[in-house]
Amino acid sequence: MDWLLIALVASAALYGILAGALVPGARYRLSVEPDETWRTTAPCGHALGRGLGRSRCAVCGRTRYGPGAVWPAGVTVVLCAATAAVVGPRPELAVWLLAIPVGVVLAGVDWAVHRLPDVLTLPLAGGMAVLLGLAALLPASGGSWPGSLLGGAVLGGAYLVLFLAHPAGMGFGDVKLAAGLGCALGWYGWGVLILGGLGGLLLGSAYGIALMLTRGAGRGTTMPLGPFLLAGAWPALLVGAWTAGN
Template identity: 65%
Template sequence: MVMDLGGKEALLTAAAVVYGAVAGRLVPRAGYRLSVEPEEPWRSAGPCGHAVAGWLGRARCGVCGEGYGPGALLPAVVTALVCGALAAVVGARPELAVWLLAAPVAVLLAAVDRSVRRLPDVLTLPLAAGTAVLLGAAALIPGAAGSWPGALLGGAALGGGYFTLFLIHPAGMGFGDVKLAVGVGCALGWYGWQVLFLGAFAGLLLGAFYGVALLAARRAGRGTALAFGPFMIAGAWLGVLAGGAAAG
């Protein structure tokens, strides 16, 4: 019996949701270890004093069971929703594998930036390089809906744009945002310049709305530094969804 197209798409989406939930449950420990101030070493022990075993898994001590950092439920739910939406919109095209591999890293980056307003090189640089290389491989597979040169140009353009903003106002933007912009630009540029502009603008708009909301609620002042990485990542996700839908 041959499964119809709708059934295959539903199965792919369900598999992506399960994958996202599993991957999301593995990021809290890394999030705890990486959420430190600049120049500080990565955390190697929990608040209980016991050593943290490895990088992947729940943020819970394997010796005494004490939890540290955020729980695993929220990252699992967020990553599952992100991956499920990508699979539902992009479908079984080669670039979907790249998006699914990048999604847990992006969720981890957003969590670390939200916690300590820092985007570690150990995540941003591999994300940018991995996205560029894997999209190059995806472009060689029949059925790919994007352009690898467009991805490379997108990474250079968005990275250059954020670098310019950093030079103009370094107090308002960290250099980690510039490095993240390279990976974000590669992902968005894969689907073309319109998607690149859409995703970049969406990130800026989401960040602006959040800042205005904090000011209105008197939870922040005009000079308050905000973590911008989560909004860049959210904008990139929306842009990739739009690009995947248009390519379908």
């Protein structure tokens, strides 16, 4: 590992620490039912303020924003550093680093309340398409912008078909998330798109089967699909980045 890559990974980890500090507050604020407004107070009753908020109450300094406020920040740091180590000094790395905290928040919100808010899924999809277009204009980019756009259309379209065929099995938020992830995966080609798309679907299916076996859940039981879509997409993205760099 050369010094440039070491510095890049260290910078990505520092960015992960700063971005990860905002993740728990955003996750807590957005973890509400579809017909409810975003949370404006911490569990202790103090106001959250206008910003995303820190992982602890700014007034009393002791109350976390809900259970499990540490792991989202830690996951953000690890994902950012690992992504920088594999992608290296290529322009698309900036896009992945911007998307990682959004993905962590989406995974946490979907796991908590089984919904993927538009305020995150739509900017993620649109941001991927626009920012990867800009990255494609820079030297040393490792992917294809037309492939990214096509990947977003294909994966988003595939999940739209699944949603229309069985709307009780997933939410429309999963379709919007799939479009954004498709843009990222399609950047590195069809193989990565297929790997990431199938990976997320298989992980979600495995979790559903485990629920049926261990808890007696039926076919109508709702489950969060977003975390599994994200979990399947990230390693596939790293595979694509590694292949593009070798």
